[in-house]
Amino acid sequence: MSDENSTETLSSHSFDARNFRRALGSFATGVTIITTRSADDTPVGLTVSSFNSVSLEPPLVLWSLANTSRSLEAFRKADHWAVHVLATHQEALSGRFARAGEDKFAGIVLDQGVGRVPLLPDCTARFQCRNAFQYEGGDHVIFVGEVLSYDFTETAPLVFHGGSYAHATRRDSPDHLPRGAEIAGSFSEDFLGYLLGRAHFRFYARIRPLLTQEQLSDEEFFVLSALTLKNSISDISLGQGLSGILEKNAEDVLGALTARSLVRVTAGNPAAYELTESGAACAVRVISAAKSVEHEVLGSLGPADSPALKSLLGRLLAVIDPEASTLWQAPAPQKISS
Amino acid sequence: MSDENSTETLSSHSFDARNFRRALGSFATGVTIITTRSADDTPVGLTVSSFNSVSLEPPLVLWSLANTSRSLEAFRKADHWAVHVLATHQEALSGRFARAGEDKFAGIVLDQGVGRVPLLPDCTARFQCRNAFQYEGGDHVIFVGEVLSYDFTETAPLVFHGGSYAHATRRDSPDHLPRGAEIAGSFSEDFLGYLLGRAHFRFYARIRPLLTQEQLSDEEFFVLSALTLKNSISDISLGQGLSGILEKNAEDVLGALTARSLVRVTAGNPAAYELTESGAACAVRVISAAKSVEHEVLGSLGPADSPALKSLLGRLLAVIDPEASTLWQAPAPQKISS
Numbered sequence: 074m075s076d077e078n079s080t081e082t083l084s085s086h087s088f089d090a091r092n093f094r095r096a097l098g099s100f101a102t103g104v105t106i107i108t109t110r111s112a113d114d115t116p117v118g119l120t121v122s123s124f125n126s127v128s129l130e131p132p133l134v135l136w137s138l139a140n141t142s143r144s145l146e147a148f149r150k151a152d153h154w155a156v157h158v159l160a161t162h163q164e165a166l167s168g169r170f171a172r173a174g175e176d177k178f179a180g181i182v183l184d185q186g187v188g189r190v191p192l193l194p195d196c197t198a199r200f201q202c203r204n205a206f207q208y209e210g211g212d213h214v215i216f217v218g219e220v221l222s223y224d225f226t227e228t229a230p231l232v233f234h235g236g237s238y239a240h241a242t243r244r245d246s247p248d249h250l251p252r253g254a255e256i257a258g259s260f261s262e263d264f265l266g267y268l269l270g271r272a273h274f275r276f277y278a279r280i281r282p283l284l285t286q287e288q289l290s291d292e293e294f295f296v297l298s299a300l301t302l303k304n305s306i307s308d309i310s311l312g313q314g315l316s317g318i319l320e321k322n323a324e325d326v327l328g329a330l331t332a333r334s335l336v337r338v339t340a341g342n343p344a345a346y347e348l349t350e351s352g353a354a355c356a357v358r359v360i361s362a363a364k365s366v367e368h369e370v371l372g373s374l375g376p377a378d379s380p381a382l383k384s385l386l387g388r389l390l391a392v393i394d395p396e397a398s399t400l401w402q403a404p405a406p407q408k409i410s411s
Numbered sequence: 412m413s414d415e416n417s418t419e420t421l422s423s424h425s426f427d428a429r430n431f432r433r434a435l436g437s438f439a440t441g442v443t444i445i446t447t448r449s450a451d452d453t454p455v456g457l458t459v460s461s462f463n464s465v466s467l468e469p470p471l472v473l474w475s476l477a478n479t480s481r482s483l484e485a486f487r488k489a490d491h492w493a494v495h496v497l498a499t500h501q502e503a504l505s506g507r508f509a510r511a512g513e514d515k516f517a518g519i520v521l522d523q524g525v526g527r528v529p530l531l532p533d534c535t536a537r538f539q540c541r542n543a544f545q546y547e548g549g550d551h552v553i554f555v556g557e558v559l560s561y562d563f564t565e566t567a568p569l570v571f572h573g574g575s576y577a578h579a580t581r582r583d584s585p586d587h588l589p590r591g592a593e594i595a596g597s598f599s600e601d602f603l604g605y606l607l608g609r610a611h612f613r614f615y616a617r618i619r620p621l622l623t624q625e626q627l628s629d630e631e632f633f634v635l636s637a638l639t640l641k642n643s644i645s646d647i648s649l650g651q652g653l654s655g656i657l658e659k660n661a662e663d664v665l666g667a668l669t670a671r672s673l674v675r676v677t678a679g680n681p682a683a684y685e686l687t688e689s690g691a692a693c694a695v696r697v698i699s700a701a702k703s704v705e706h707e708v709l710g711s712l713g714p715a716d717s718p719a720l721k722s723l724l725g726r727l728l729a730v731i732d733p734e735a736s737t738l739w740q741a742p743a744p745q746k747i748s749s
Contacts, residue, residue, distance in 0.1 A: 093470055127548040128475070129428050129549075137464075197437045206547070208544070212467060230437060240580050272728055382724070390606070390610055
């Protein structure tokens with residue numbers, strides 16, 4: 074690699090393929106599957122992140138394919154191919170079409186596109202193209218397609234960055250400044266503790282009427298929910314599983330629930346508990362109502378942001394609560410029909 | 412647009428530019444600024460999302476530029492150009508180089524690259540390229556560059572999707588299933604209420620020792636923090652600002668703080684309060700310690716995930732708490748040196 078024109082030396086990385094790949098990986102992309110039909114009529118498809126748009130008039134898009142790809146011949150000769158921009162839920166499909174060997178199309182109900190190109194369902198966008206130009210691109214061929222037909226939805230996309238799949242979540246606009254942020258020495262609405270506290274309290278404010286209806290305190294609700302996970306739980310493991318969440322003693326909460334015949338003792342030392350029939354029925358009512366609240370809230374948040382928020386909260390918990398309880402790993406779940 | 416080879420009709424969109432753009436926008440991309448120097452030695456640069464990698468050996472990358480671009484001439488004739496992959500904090504820079512007219516390079520301390528190409532600092536990755544090939548691409552020219560030199564960091568990227576800037580946050584691996592998720596009628600660790608509650612309680616568990624040290628209850632801490640925002644706050648607006656966060660009456664909490672001379676009454680009806688000198692000193696100690704906790708936690712979470720988590724929590728609050736308080740919009744902040 075000659076660098077003869079350089080007027081300055083740059084502290085640059087050597088051109089080993091792994092390092093260069095990592096540098097390129099810093100550019101985030103969507104993920105596509107590109108399909109065609111080979112000369113012998115076999116469906117061909119592979120996962121491609123080197124897609125991008127080129128032209129509006131005429132409508133052109135491009136992508137690159139390695140000279141060594143076993144699909145190269147098919148795409149070289151094809152009259153048409155189709156680009157499928159994958160949605161956030163299609164990570165498994167991306168993986169399947171990225172691997173060689175297996176029958177990638179097995180079990181997929183295909184649509185048929187222009188030139189009988191196999192079309193995959195449920196994608197964010199599909200572009201059906203005429204194989205317009207093929208350009209030299211080093212160890213790859215650059216395919217430029219003229220888009221003959223396309224369809225798209227507003228589904229959240231699958232994203233690839235730094236060698237991993239990612240969520241894309243909309244940013245706040247740059248003029249969105251957290252209120253109170255400029256005051257030295259004070260908190261602002263941007264303080265994580267404030268955001269978590271308010272989110273927690275406000276979310277529970279929506280659930281609390283359900284609890285009031287069932288005459289349950291927050292803590293009784295937590296314990297009742299935990300008891301739906303296993304046939305029988307000792308007060309010790311319940312206390313551990315809900316540590317930091319229960320302010321009272323797990324034993325006291327269990328006592329109150331036992332007095333109301335929602336819970337009964339199954340063993341003595343350590344004391345173990347299970348739901349009674351009416352306790353299970355009560356738990357199912359509240360949980361299903363609480364799940365509706367969650368469903369409604371996440372529905373307003375949208376299909377990209379909901380999994381991203383949950384995954385970020387999970388990652389936050391891995392940081393601030395690395396020794397999470399195993400209460401929720403239920404080996405022998407008590408069946409409750411909902 | 413002829414569709415003569417179609418064997419099936421597709422319910423497709425018409426080729427109006429706006430719709431086609433929206434369809435293309437479903438493919439997420441990073442954001443780059445591409446720079447060169449024109450024949451008269453002027454630095455030229457523009458924001459481009461049509462970048463992608465092409466080849467490893469030789470190392471090639473590509474991007475497209477509109478035939479109508481006023482920078483086209485410069486890039487057509489340039490021997491070299493450089494691609495800057497933007498980091499998450501460079502949204503303003505992206506906007507600046509996307510607009511025509513102003514002196515885009517004003518105030519930026521430039522590095523000088525191969526062929527005296529102006530290089531921007533603080534980017535995620537930079538690729539310095541020889542202007543290798545120019546291919547026809549409809550209303551755009553496809554530029555293929557041979558990468559002569561590159562540098563990169565692991566900074567979180569700026570992402571563009573659906574016409575907006577976005578955060579990219581790593582996904583959980585697909586074999587990460589929330590524990591307890593399969594049990595019908597029960598909660599799982601994936602329940603938003605559980606995630607929020609645990610995150611809130613666990614985060615506060617790290618702050619609580621600071622409060623204990625100052626002999627403050629959670630509620631006294633919330634009120635003390637709020638009082639750092641304004642010169643004087645009435646118990647009514649304090650109660651509203653902390654509604655859903657305070658379980659006790661704001662008045663009672665203020666009473667306890669007044670008894671300890673951390674807060675004093677400044678007006679009668681409605682009662683208004685301000686921090687005393689020792690109250691302000693106490694607030695500053697706790698707040699600065701709490702901010703260290705936040706800093707440490709967010710440091711472990713990383714530069715991409717921290718702003719994404721905060722922005723998602725903010726969006727969640729907009730959904731579940733649309734009538735947020737205005738307590739934090741402090742018009743006349745009480746200065747506290749920290």
